[in-house]
Amino acid sequence: MPTLRDSAAAVEASPVEAYLPWASHHGYEFVALAMAVQGLGSCVLGSAPTAAAANAVPEEERAGALALLRVCGDLGLLTGSAGFGALAAAAGSDAAFGAASVLLVATAARFQYLAPK
Secondary structure, eight states: OOOHHHHHHHHHHSOHHHHOGGGTTSOHHHHHHHHHHHHHHHHHHHHHHHHHHHHHSOGGGHHHHHHHHHHHHHHHHHHHHHHHHHHHHHHOHHHHHHHHHHHHHHHHHHHHHHSOO
16 A cells, blocks of 8 residues: 555656646646635635625515525536636637636626726
8 A cells, every 4th residue: 555655756756747737738836826816816706796796686586586696606617617617628728727717807807997996
């Protein structure tokens, strides 16, 4: 039975692409940094639409608005994963990550300028 040390040595000896195939031609450090930035951005951008939805509707309609926001988020997660997975399969992971980045920035900009104040 292999030990943790043997497993770590096997991972260390293999190239990044062997155990992290979506890393493309970028190194592990770049991918780790990109994932950290994405996580931070998700935390920051995740609460703003919820607060805006809660403030945009009357109190008696707030539960329905938040439920609709949650359903739309879940549908986006489902369709986005499938769509960007298909894009990655067809055009490569760089194209999928690039397209996701553009959509994220466009959504944030749209929210910044068109959200109710």
